[in-house]
Amino acid sequence: MSKHKFDTIAVKGGFGWDEQLRYRTMAPPLIQSAVFPYESAEWAADLYSYKIEGFAYGRINNPTNDIFEKRMALLEGGEASLATSSGMAAVFMVAHHLVEAGEEITSSVRVYGGTQQLFETSCPRMGIKTNWVLEPDKIESWEKAITPKTKLLHVESPSNPNLFVADLPAIIELAKKRGIPLMVDNTICTPALMRPIEMGADIVIHSATKYISGNATSLSGVIVAKKEFIDHIRHTGYRNIGPSISPFNSWLCLLGLESLSLRMKKHSDNAMAIAKFLEKHPKIEAVSYPxxxxxxxxxxxxxxxxxxxxxxxxxVKGGLDATRKVIDNLSIAVHTTHLGSSQTVAIQPAATTHFQLGPEDRAKAGVPDNMIRYSAGLEDENDLMEDLDNALNAV
Ligand SMILES: Cc1ncc(COP(=O)(O)O)c(C=O)c1O
Structure with missing residues:
Protein backbone atom coordinates (compact mmCIF):
# COMPACT_ATOMS: atom_id res chain seq x y z
CA MET A 1 0.00 0.00 0.00
CA SER A 2 1.45 3.39 -0.94
CA LYS A 3 1.61 6.21 1.60
CA HIS A 4 0.82 8.63 -1.22
CA LYS A 5 -2.57 9.88 -2.35
CA PHE A 6 -4.30 9.04 -5.64
CA ASP A 7 -3.03 11.94 -7.77
CA THR A 8 0.58 11.44 -6.67
CA ILE A 9 0.39 7.72 -7.47
CA ALA A 10 -1.20 8.50 -10.86
CA VAL A 11 1.89 10.55 -11.78
CA LYS A 12 4.69 8.69 -9.99
CA GLY A 13 3.43 5.25 -8.91
CA GLY A 14 5.70 2.35 -9.87
CA PHE A 15 8.50 4.65 -11.06
CA GLY A 16 10.01 6.54 -8.17
CA TRP A 17 13.13 8.61 -7.67
CA ASP A 18 15.49 5.58 -7.47
CA GLU A 19 14.25 4.22 -10.80
CA GLN A 20 14.40 7.67 -12.40
CA LEU A 21 18.05 7.91 -11.40
CA ARG A 22 18.79 4.35 -12.48
CA TYR A 23 17.39 4.96 -15.96
CA ARG A 24 18.39 8.70 -15.97
CA THR A 25 14.98 9.66 -17.27
CA MET A 26 12.08 11.68 -15.95
CA ALA A 27 9.44 9.92 -18.06
CA PRO A 28 8.97 6.16 -17.63
CA PRO A 29 11.30 4.31 -20.03
CA LEU A 30 9.79 2.63 -23.08
CA ILE A 31 11.64 -0.70 -23.16
CA GLN A 32 10.61 -1.92 -26.61
CA SER A 33 12.33 -5.27 -26.28
CA ALA A 34 10.86 -8.77 -26.45
CA VAL A 35 13.79 -10.36 -24.58
CA PHE A 36 16.12 -9.40 -21.74
CA PRO A 37 19.79 -10.41 -21.19
CA TYR A 38 20.35 -12.64 -18.11
CA GLU A 39 23.03 -11.81 -15.53
CA SER A 40 24.50 -15.32 -15.21
CA ALA A 41 23.61 -18.99 -15.57
CA GLU A 42 22.69 -19.18 -11.90
CA TRP A 43 20.55 -16.02 -12.11
CA ALA A 44 18.67 -17.41 -15.12
CA ALA A 45 18.07 -20.72 -13.34
CA ASP A 46 16.73 -18.87 -10.27
CA LEU A 47 14.50 -16.73 -12.48
CA TYR A 48 13.01 -19.69 -14.30
CA SER A 49 12.40 -21.60 -11.08
CA TYR A 50 10.65 -18.51 -9.58
CA LYS A 51 13.24 -18.13 -6.78
CA ILE A 52 13.75 -14.53 -7.86
CA GLU A 53 11.58 -12.06 -9.75
CA GLY A 54 12.81 -10.56 -13.01
CA PHE A 55 12.22 -10.30 -16.71
CA ALA A 56 12.49 -13.67 -18.47
CA TYR A 57 10.62 -13.09 -21.73
CA GLY A 58 8.39 -10.34 -23.13
CA ARG A 59 5.29 -12.55 -23.27
CA ILE A 60 5.43 -12.85 -19.47
CA ASN A 61 6.54 -9.38 -18.40
CA ASN A 62 8.50 -6.31 -19.47
CA PRO A 63 9.99 -3.35 -17.51
CA THR A 64 7.58 -0.78 -19.05
CA ASN A 65 4.58 -3.05 -18.55
CA ASP A 66 5.79 -3.61 -14.98
CA ILE A 67 5.58 0.13 -14.20
CA PHE A 68 2.07 0.32 -15.66
CA GLU A 69 1.02 -2.76 -13.68
CA LYS A 70 2.45 -1.42 -10.41
CA ARG A 71 0.76 1.96 -10.94
CA MET A 72 -2.63 0.36 -11.70
CA ALA A 73 -2.44 -1.90 -8.64
CA LEU A 74 -1.68 1.10 -6.42
CA LEU A 75 -4.49 3.19 -7.94
CA GLU A 76 -7.05 0.40 -7.46
CA GLY A 77 -5.84 -0.40 -3.94
CA GLY A 78 -4.97 -3.97 -5.02
CA GLU A 79 -1.83 -6.00 -4.40
CA ALA A 80 -0.77 -6.58 -8.00
CA SER A 81 -1.90 -6.27 -11.58
CA LEU A 82 -1.42 -7.81 -15.00
CA ALA A 83 -1.65 -5.75 -18.20
CA THR A 84 -3.27 -7.38 -21.23
CA SER A 85 -3.57 -6.69 -24.94
CA SER A 86 -7.21 -5.56 -24.58
CA GLY A 87 -10.08 -5.37 -22.13
CA MET A 88 -11.54 -8.57 -23.61
CA ALA A 89 -8.23 -10.35 -22.99
CA ALA A 90 -8.48 -9.30 -19.32
CA VAL A 91 -12.03 -10.69 -18.96
CA PHE A 92 -11.04 -13.88 -20.77
CA MET A 93 -7.91 -14.48 -18.68
CA VAL A 94 -9.85 -14.24 -15.41
CA ALA A 95 -12.60 -16.59 -16.67
CA HIS A 96 -10.03 -19.01 -18.10
CA HIS A 97 -8.11 -19.00 -14.82
CA LEU A 98 -11.02 -19.54 -12.45
CA VAL A 99 -13.52 -21.62 -14.37
CA GLU A 100 -12.88 -25.09 -15.75
CA ALA A 101 -14.87 -27.28 -18.16
CA GLY A 102 -18.12 -28.32 -16.48
CA GLU A 103 -18.16 -25.24 -14.24
CA GLU A 104 -20.16 -22.01 -14.50
CA ILE A 105 -20.03 -18.21 -14.49
CA THR A 106 -22.83 -16.09 -13.03
CA SER A 107 -22.94 -12.68 -14.68
CA SER A 108 -25.14 -9.60 -14.75
CA VAL A 109 -26.98 -9.56 -18.07
CA ARG A 110 -26.14 -5.85 -18.39
CA VAL A 111 -22.63 -6.19 -19.81
CA TYR A 112 -20.66 -4.96 -22.81
CA GLY A 113 -21.60 -6.87 -26.00
CA GLY A 114 -18.10 -8.38 -26.32
CA THR A 115 -18.31 -9.83 -22.80
CA GLN A 116 -21.82 -11.13 -23.51
CA GLN A 117 -20.51 -12.87 -26.65
CA LEU A 118 -17.42 -14.24 -24.86
CA PHE A 119 -19.57 -15.80 -22.13
CA GLU A 120 -22.37 -16.90 -24.47
CA THR A 121 -20.47 -18.27 -27.47
CA SER A 122 -16.73 -18.68 -26.73
CA CYS A 123 -16.86 -20.01 -23.15
CA PRO A 124 -19.22 -22.89 -24.05
CA ARG A 125 -16.51 -24.10 -26.47
CA MET A 126 -14.37 -24.64 -23.35
CA GLY A 127 -17.24 -26.38 -21.53
CA ILE A 128 -18.09 -23.29 -19.46
CA LYS A 129 -21.70 -22.21 -19.06
CA THR A 130 -22.94 -18.76 -18.05
CA ASN A 131 -26.04 -18.15 -15.93
CA TRP A 132 -27.31 -14.64 -16.58
CA VAL A 133 -28.63 -12.48 -13.77
CA LEU A 134 -31.72 -11.09 -15.49
CA GLU A 135 -32.54 -8.42 -12.90
CA PRO A 136 -29.08 -7.43 -11.61
CA ASP A 137 -30.55 -4.65 -9.44
CA LYS A 138 -32.19 -7.37 -7.29
CA ILE A 139 -29.99 -9.46 -5.01
CA GLU A 140 -32.55 -12.34 -5.20
CA SER A 141 -31.91 -12.47 -8.94
CA TRP A 142 -28.17 -12.99 -8.22
CA GLU A 143 -29.00 -15.68 -5.63
CA LYS A 144 -31.19 -17.46 -8.20
CA ALA A 145 -28.46 -17.47 -10.88
CA ILE A 146 -25.78 -18.99 -8.60
CA THR A 147 -25.44 -22.79 -8.69
CA PRO A 148 -23.07 -25.18 -6.87
CA LYS A 149 -20.94 -25.06 -10.06
CA THR A 150 -20.54 -21.25 -10.06
CA LYS A 151 -16.84 -20.35 -9.82
CA LEU A 152 -16.95 -16.68 -10.86
CA LEU A 153 -19.36 -13.77 -10.44
CA HIS A 154 -19.14 -10.91 -12.94
CA VAL A 155 -20.61 -7.42 -12.83
CA GLU A 156 -20.05 -4.30 -14.94
CA SER A 157 -20.96 -1.01 -13.31
CA PRO A 158 -22.03 1.26 -14.93
CA SER A 159 -22.68 -1.03 -17.86
CA ASN A 160 -22.07 -0.27 -21.52
CA PRO A 161 -24.36 0.76 -23.21
CA ASN A 162 -27.34 0.58 -20.79
CA LEU A 163 -25.75 2.38 -17.84
CA PHE A 164 -27.03 -0.12 -15.30
CA VAL A 165 -25.42 0.70 -11.94
CA ALA A 166 -24.91 -2.15 -9.48
CA ASP A 167 -25.41 -2.06 -5.74
CA LEU A 168 -21.83 -3.29 -5.36
CA PRO A 169 -21.75 -3.57 -1.54
CA ALA A 170 -24.75 -5.94 -1.67
CA ILE A 171 -23.21 -8.10 -4.43
CA ILE A 172 -19.86 -8.16 -2.61
CA GLU A 173 -21.63 -9.32 0.56
CA LEU A 174 -23.33 -12.12 -1.37
CA ALA A 175 -20.04 -13.15 -3.06
CA LYS A 176 -18.34 -13.37 0.33
CA LYS A 177 -21.25 -15.31 1.85
CA ARG A 178 -21.13 -17.85 -0.99
CA GLY A 179 -17.29 -17.88 -1.15
CA ILE A 180 -17.21 -17.11 -4.90
CA PRO A 181 -14.72 -14.59 -6.38
CA LEU A 182 -16.32 -11.42 -7.79
CA MET A 183 -14.88 -9.70 -10.88
CA VAL A 184 -15.90 -6.07 -11.41
CA ASP A 185 -15.50 -4.39 -14.80
CA ASN A 186 -14.51 -0.89 -13.66
CA THR A 187 -13.93 0.50 -17.17
CA ILE A 188 -16.52 3.30 -17.03
CA CYS A 189 -15.56 4.63 -13.59
CA THR A 190 -11.80 3.99 -13.52
CA PRO A 191 -10.21 4.00 -10.05
CA ALA A 192 -10.57 7.80 -10.08
CA LEU A 193 -14.33 7.41 -9.46
CA MET A 194 -14.75 3.95 -7.89
CA ARG A 195 -12.44 1.42 -6.19
CA PRO A 196 -14.24 -1.94 -5.94
CA ILE A 197 -11.31 -3.78 -4.28
CA GLU A 198 -11.41 -1.31 -1.39
CA MET A 199 -15.13 -2.17 -1.08
CA GLY A 200 -14.28 -5.90 -0.89
CA ALA A 201 -14.36 -7.14 -4.51
CA ASP A 202 -11.73 -9.74 -5.40
CA ILE A 203 -10.82 -8.78 -8.96
CA VAL A 204 -11.10 -5.60 -11.03
CA ILE A 205 -10.66 -5.54 -14.78
CA HIS A 206 -10.47 -2.64 -17.22
CA SER A 207 -10.63 -1.95 -20.86
CA ALA A 208 -7.71 0.51 -20.56
CA THR A 209 -8.46 1.31 -24.21
CA LYS A 210 -10.99 3.81 -22.83
CA TYR A 211 -10.33 6.42 -20.11
CA ILE A 212 -6.99 5.06 -18.91
CA SER A 213 -5.21 5.63 -22.20
CA GLY A 214 -7.65 8.50 -22.73
CA ASN A 215 -7.33 9.37 -26.39
CA ALA A 216 -8.06 6.26 -28.43
CA THR A 217 -4.40 5.50 -29.06
CA SER A 218 -4.00 2.02 -27.65
CA LEU A 219 -5.94 -1.20 -27.19
CA SER A 220 -5.12 -2.31 -23.67
CA GLY A 221 -6.51 -4.02 -20.60
CA VAL A 222 -5.68 -4.67 -16.95
CA ILE A 223 -6.50 -7.18 -14.22
CA VAL A 224 -6.00 -6.12 -10.59
CA ALA A 225 -6.20 -8.66 -7.75
CA LYS A 226 -4.17 -10.33 -4.97
CA LYS A 227 -0.49 -10.93 -5.82
CA GLU A 228 -0.76 -14.71 -5.58
CA PHE A 229 -3.66 -14.70 -8.05
CA ILE A 230 -1.88 -12.37 -10.51
CA ASP A 231 1.41 -14.31 -10.29
CA HIS A 232 -0.44 -17.53 -10.93
CA ILE A 233 -2.21 -16.22 -14.06
CA ARG A 234 1.05 -14.68 -15.32
CA HIS A 235 2.94 -17.96 -15.03
CA THR A 236 0.18 -20.22 -16.39
CA GLY A 237 -2.59 -19.03 -18.76
CA TYR A 238 -1.00 -15.67 -19.65
CA ARG A 239 2.33 -17.32 -20.46
CA ASN A 240 0.67 -20.16 -22.39
CA ILE A 241 -1.87 -18.12 -24.35
CA GLY A 242 0.07 -14.88 -24.93
CA PRO A 243 -2.45 -12.01 -24.49
CA SER A 244 0.42 -9.66 -23.50
CA ILE A 245 0.23 -5.89 -23.88
CA SER A 246 2.78 -4.17 -26.11
CA PRO A 247 5.25 -2.03 -24.10
CA PHE A 248 4.35 0.97 -26.26
CA ASN A 249 0.68 0.66 -25.29
CA SER A 250 1.64 0.40 -21.60
CA TRP A 251 3.75 3.51 -22.04
CA LEU A 252 0.83 5.40 -23.60
CA CYS A 253 -1.40 4.24 -20.73
CA LEU A 254 1.18 5.51 -18.21
CA LEU A 255 1.02 8.95 -19.86
CA GLY A 256 -2.78 8.74 -19.77
CA LEU A 257 -2.86 7.90 -16.06
CA GLU A 258 -0.97 11.12 -15.21
CA SER A 259 -4.08 13.17 -16.01
CA LEU A 260 -6.73 10.56 -15.13
CA SER A 261 -8.46 12.25 -12.22
CA LEU A 262 -8.45 15.69 -13.89
CA ARG A 263 -9.96 14.15 -16.99
CA MET A 264 -12.58 12.11 -15.09
CA LYS A 265 -13.72 15.28 -13.32
CA LYS A 266 -14.09 17.21 -16.58
CA HIS A 267 -15.75 14.22 -18.33
CA SER A 268 -18.23 14.00 -15.44
CA ASP A 269 -18.91 17.77 -15.30
CA ASN A 270 -19.50 17.95 -19.06
CA ALA A 271 -21.72 14.85 -19.06
CA MET A 272 -23.83 16.12 -16.15
CA ALA A 273 -24.42 19.49 -17.87
CA ILE A 274 -25.31 17.77 -21.16
CA ALA A 275 -27.60 15.17 -19.53
CA LYS A 276 -29.55 17.97 -17.78
CA PHE A 277 -29.76 19.92 -21.05
CA LEU A 278 -31.00 16.87 -22.99
CA GLU A 279 -33.57 15.96 -20.34
CA LYS A 280 -35.34 19.26 -21.10
CA HIS A 281 -34.92 19.15 -24.89
CA PRO A 282 -38.23 18.83 -26.82
CA LYS A 283 -36.74 16.35 -29.35
CA ILE A 284 -35.63 13.92 -26.64
CA GLU A 285 -37.80 11.08 -25.33
CA ALA A 286 -35.55 9.90 -22.48
CA VAL A 287 -32.04 10.35 -21.05
CA SER A 288 -30.17 7.75 -19.05
CA TYR A 289 -27.27 9.07 -16.97
CA PRO A 290 -26.37 7.75 -13.50
CA VAL A 316 -34.56 10.59 -29.85
CA LYS A 317 -38.24 11.16 -30.60
CA GLY A 318 -39.06 9.72 -34.04
CA GLY A 319 -37.34 6.31 -34.22
CA LEU A 320 -34.49 4.86 -36.28
CA ASP A 321 -34.40 7.38 -39.16
CA ALA A 322 -34.69 10.47 -36.97
CA THR A 323 -31.88 9.11 -34.80
CA ARG A 324 -29.70 8.43 -37.83
CA LYS A 325 -30.22 12.07 -38.87
CA VAL A 326 -29.05 13.30 -35.47
CA ILE A 327 -25.88 11.22 -35.78
CA ASP A 328 -25.19 12.61 -39.26
CA ASN A 329 -25.69 16.20 -38.12
CA LEU A 330 -23.31 16.12 -35.16
CA SER A 331 -20.19 18.04 -36.07
CA ILE A 332 -18.05 17.97 -32.88
CA ALA A 333 -18.92 14.50 -31.57
CA VAL A 334 -17.08 11.87 -33.57
CA HIS A 335 -19.30 9.08 -34.91
CA THR A 336 -17.55 5.88 -33.88
CA THR A 337 -17.66 3.01 -31.42
CA HIS A 338 -15.68 4.35 -28.51
CA LEU A 339 -16.03 6.03 -25.13
CA GLY A 340 -13.79 7.61 -22.54
CA SER A 341 -11.74 9.58 -25.02
CA SER A 342 -10.75 13.25 -24.83
CA GLN A 343 -12.89 13.66 -27.95
CA THR A 344 -16.67 13.31 -27.62
CA VAL A 345 -18.04 10.22 -29.32
CA ALA A 346 -21.59 9.24 -30.34
CA ILE A 347 -23.07 6.11 -31.87
CA GLN A 348 -26.47 4.55 -32.59
CA PRO A 349 -25.99 1.02 -31.15
CA ALA A 350 -29.08 -0.53 -32.86
CA ALA A 351 -27.68 0.33 -36.31
CA THR A 352 -24.06 -0.60 -35.54
CA THR A 353 -22.60 -2.42 -32.52
CA HIS A 354 -25.86 -4.25 -31.71
CA PHE A 355 -27.23 -4.66 -35.26
CA GLN A 356 -26.32 -8.37 -35.43
CA LEU A 357 -28.48 -9.16 -32.39
CA GLY A 358 -31.72 -8.58 -34.32
CA PRO A 359 -34.74 -6.62 -32.99
CA GLU A 360 -35.82 -9.18 -30.37
CA ASP A 361 -32.43 -9.60 -28.70
CA ARG A 362 -31.84 -5.84 -28.95
CA ALA A 363 -35.06 -5.27 -27.03
CA LYS A 364 -33.94 -7.83 -24.41
CA ALA A 365 -30.54 -6.11 -24.16
CA GLY A 366 -32.30 -2.75 -23.65
CA VAL A 367 -31.08 -1.22 -26.91
CA PRO A 368 -33.97 0.53 -28.71
CA ASP A 369 -33.65 1.79 -32.31
CA ASN A 370 -33.78 5.44 -31.27
CA MET A 371 -30.99 5.21 -28.67
CA ILE A 372 -27.74 7.16 -29.01
CA ARG A 373 -24.80 6.29 -26.78
CA TYR A 374 -22.85 9.43 -26.06
CA SER A 375 -19.52 9.84 -24.27
CA ALA A 376 -18.85 13.45 -23.36
CA GLY A 377 -15.24 14.38 -24.06
CA LEU A 378 -13.10 17.19 -22.72
CA GLU A 379 -14.25 19.90 -25.16
CA ASP A 380 -16.11 23.01 -23.94
CA GLU A 381 -19.52 21.95 -22.58
CA ASN A 382 -21.36 24.85 -24.31
CA ASP A 383 -19.91 23.86 -27.68
CA LEU A 384 -21.07 20.28 -27.10
CA MET A 385 -24.59 21.37 -26.15
CA GLU A 386 -24.78 23.63 -29.23
CA ASP A 387 -23.59 20.72 -31.39
CA LEU A 388 -26.35 18.47 -29.97
CA ASP A 389 -28.98 21.21 -30.25
CA ASN A 390 -28.13 21.78 -33.94
CA ALA A 391 -28.22 18.05 -34.70
CA LEU A 392 -31.54 17.53 -32.86
CA ASN A 393 -33.13 20.54 -34.53
CA ALA A 394 -32.19 19.15 -37.96
CA VAL A 395 -34.74 16.35 -37.40
C1 LIG B 1 -17.21 -2.01 -20.21
C2 LIG B 1 -16.30 -2.65 -21.20
N1 LIG B 1 -15.60 -3.74 -20.84
C3 LIG B 1 -14.74 -4.35 -21.70
C4 LIG B 1 -14.59 -3.89 -22.98
C5 LIG B 1 -13.63 -4.58 -23.92
O1 LIG B 1 -12.49 -3.81 -24.05
P1 LIG B 1 -11.50 -3.83 -25.32
O2 LIG B 1 -12.25 -3.21 -26.45
O3 LIG B 1 -10.32 -3.04 -24.84
O4 LIG B 1 -11.17 -5.25 -25.58
C6 LIG B 1 -15.29 -2.75 -23.41
C7 LIG B 1 -15.14 -2.23 -24.77
O5 LIG B 1 -15.86 -1.36 -25.20
C8 LIG B 1 -16.18 -2.12 -22.49
O6 LIG B 1 -16.88 -1.04 -22.82
Missing part, protein backbone atom coordinates in the same frame (compact mmCIF):
# COMPACT_ATOMS: atom_id res chain seq x y z
CA UNK A 291 -25.97 11.33 -12.21
CA UNK A 292 -29.61 12.25 -12.90
CA UNK A 293 -32.15 11.64 -10.11
CA UNK A 294 -34.38 10.10 -12.81
CA UNK A 295 -31.87 7.24 -13.33
CA UNK A 296 -33.32 4.02 -11.84
CA UNK A 297 -30.12 3.24 -9.92
CA UNK A 298 -29.22 6.83 -9.00
CA UNK A 299 -29.02 5.87 -5.30
CA UNK A 300 -26.59 3.00 -6.05
CA UNK A 301 -24.55 5.39 -8.20
CA UNK A 302 -24.35 7.95 -5.38
CA UNK A 303 -23.30 5.18 -2.99
CA UNK A 304 -20.54 3.70 -5.19
CA UNK A 305 -19.21 6.46 -7.50
CA UNK A 306 -17.62 9.78 -6.55
CA UNK A 307 -18.77 11.34 -9.88
CA UNK A 308 -20.77 9.89 -12.76
CA UNK A 309 -18.29 9.65 -15.65
CA UNK A 310 -18.80 10.58 -19.31
CA UNK A 311 -21.23 8.06 -20.68
CA UNK A 312 -24.95 8.52 -21.19
CA UNK A 313 -27.57 7.29 -23.57
CA UNK A 314 -30.58 9.18 -24.87
CA UNK A 315 -33.56 8.28 -27.02
Missing amino acids: GLPSHPQHEAAKKTMSAFSSMMSFN
